[in-house]
Amino acid sequence: MDKLLQHTIIGAEFDSSDRHPPPRCHPGTRLAIVERCKVFTVQCNGEGKMRWVVGAAGVGKSAIMQIVAEEPPVDVILGASVFLSVNGRQDGRKIFTTIAYQLAAKCEVYCQFVRNQISRDPSLLRKSLPAQFQKFIVDPFVHQRLFNPSQRFLIIIDGLDECDDPLTQQELLGLISDFCIKYPSSPIVWFVASRPEPHITSFFDDVRVAPAYTKEEIKIDSDEACEDVQRYLRNELSKVKLAYPTLKHKREWPSELEFTKIATASGGLFAYASTVVRYIGDPHYRDPAAQLRRVLEVINGGSKDGVLGRDHPMAQLDALYRRILFNIPPDVMINTRKLLLIYSEYGWHRAYFRSTCNILGLTEDAAYGAVCHLHAVAKVPAPENADNEGLEFLHKSFPDFLVDFERSGFSLDFEDEANQFQAQTLFRVVEQVPDNFNDMESGEAIECGDFGYLKGGPDCCGKISLSWPGDERYQLTDDQLRLRLYSKSVDSLCYEFHPLSDLYWSMPCFHILTVRFTAPGYAFPIEELRDSAFEQFRPELKELGKFRQVPLRTLDYAAICGRVDLQFVSPIGIDTKLSDPWNPSCMHYKFGPGNGDDLQQRRGWVTSFWRYKTNPGAEVTHADIPRFNIEAGQESHWKSARKKGYRECPTCLRRFAHQFHHLRDQLATVFIDSTEMSYVEFSFVDADDGVSEWRYRFFHSGRPSCLG
Known part of the structure; x- marks a missing residue:
């Protein structure tokens, strides 16, 4: 023996x-x-x-x-x-x-x-x-x-x-x-x-x-597991309460709201719940109330007092997750890292697995090799389901652990790394599709979610390389997969195109969004494109000859739609009576340093108002621009616009119409995108006082008549 x-x-x-x-x-x-x-x-x-x-x-x-x-x-x-x-x-x-x-x-x-x-x-x-x-x-x-x-x-x-x-x-x-x-x-x-x-x-x-x-x-997410975890939490936290005189007298500790937050965060994962209980009742600290507050801070979005290492509320769970990551070989981790970045809260979350792997350039073998060590923390779709399912983390605690460098050591700036990597992959896919479709006369279009329709049909995506092509297991053909990759990539670029994003608020992204669409959807970033055209990218567009100077008479007032931006400037030091002072009955907001009490002495301000419909009797349809078509069932969008202060102000609309019709020979600057939407800037000096400057920016559905 x-x-x-x-x-x-x-x-x-x-x-x-x-x-x-x-x-x-x-x-x-x-x-x-x-x-x-x-x-x-x-x-x-x-x-x-x-x-x-x-x-x-x-x-x-x-x-x-x-x-x-x-x-x-x-x-x-x-x-x-x-x-x-x-x-x-x-x-x-x-x-x-x-x-x-x-x-x-x-x-x-x-x-x-x-x-x-x-x-x-x-x-x-x-x-x-x-x-x-x-x-x-x-x-x-x-x-x-x-x-x-x-x-x-x-x-x-x-x-x-x-x-x-x-x-x-x-x-x-x-x-x-x-x-x-x-x-x-x-x-x-x-x-x-x-x-x-x-x-x-x-x-x-x-x-x-x-x-x-x-x-x-x-299963973690079963009702049975969640109920068991809640029972465990109630019993163990009750023991902690009874063990401390400072808590015994309290009628309820933790509060029902605090308990619900912990139970919800735990789900059906006993490892999470037991880690929380051990931390709160740790005899080394002997301050369960303070420990509970730290746990809730982590649940609510991060510790506020810099608690790290073994003193962190999730230290024991972190050790388990670190061990899982440590077991991934370095050469495999290169691809695993890509998937963890993309499937994080800063990536695409529920994106289909095979599509994502093709966007990342991963073969089937490389993809499943990259996730083979993640089955303890993630649900990985079987190959035959990879076209309709994505990689899903089994519990929120794992992605929370990943994004915190002090806990995981995974990335010094997870959000920035994920965003940069995502941008690289998106542009890589889109750049494989030519943006000149003049030789393609199929008349087809590619749906791009809520953002509209892209030019071209299946043939236009033929040059997109597939690292994981299809076979008899998949319903999607390779051509269908390429269309999905292209549409998904442009969809993401539309979503990310805004002034707060350094990675996407760029001339390459602007170019993609203004030359590839044949019809915009209600979520198309048309306002962001207009603002960036006349602000950030104005020098580049001017140098490229993308701006046209056209008389206002070549534009149809009835075709003006959506948000109209107005900037008014009266030079400081010029004490003159304004020819058309601000009407106090206007319902929309006005911003600027000249927004004082004296309505006659406002020196400068900006505002926006909305033009929901064309004038009665005007023969203009907006079927191709559903973002602005309240008749097409976009009532919720218009309600949202009103909440933001975009009012259909009769006073400002009358003034705008008057100025538009009485300055017919005034030149306007126009940029036209591939949907035939014109972004217009129209500036002039007030003829009555000779010093005040007016500038309007608006959308015009269609090309100016002089441009055909």
């Missing part, structure tokens, strides 16, 4: 001091799962005598297996329990010797059998796994029939994914499953618990293995 002990995994048994105190299910939780496991142990007959217990990291698999080991059903003998761990208990080559040692310690007849085998062949302790399995399991339980067939032995292997070699893991599963199928009358019932690592999942997905096992999946 001493020799055998030397070849075992020390401390792996369920009651080892190395694991004390072991993880246990909180009283009253996981009752249904534990009961199903016990019923299986008693009732399983025939081939299916292996139970695969599978779940994400931190979901409580080991705690469930601990209870099953401590409380086996009546007439069931716990033959052996092997709780593997990367903390020194991961040598898969010693699993069967460990099982043999524990069986020998419980059963004298088995002990004598093993002693004889080792005496006859001392090298048995160093032989291959199949050889040891034959001698320690098959021979005594099947060939020698050391035990009554009516007896039932339970063998538990927990944390199989913690075993140091994936090939060893698969070899162990192969030996056990073959045994269950070949010897269905064996008295042994096997429990194997693991995370859903790809090589383990693929093993159990093999139809040849199906007769050997049943599956118990522990």
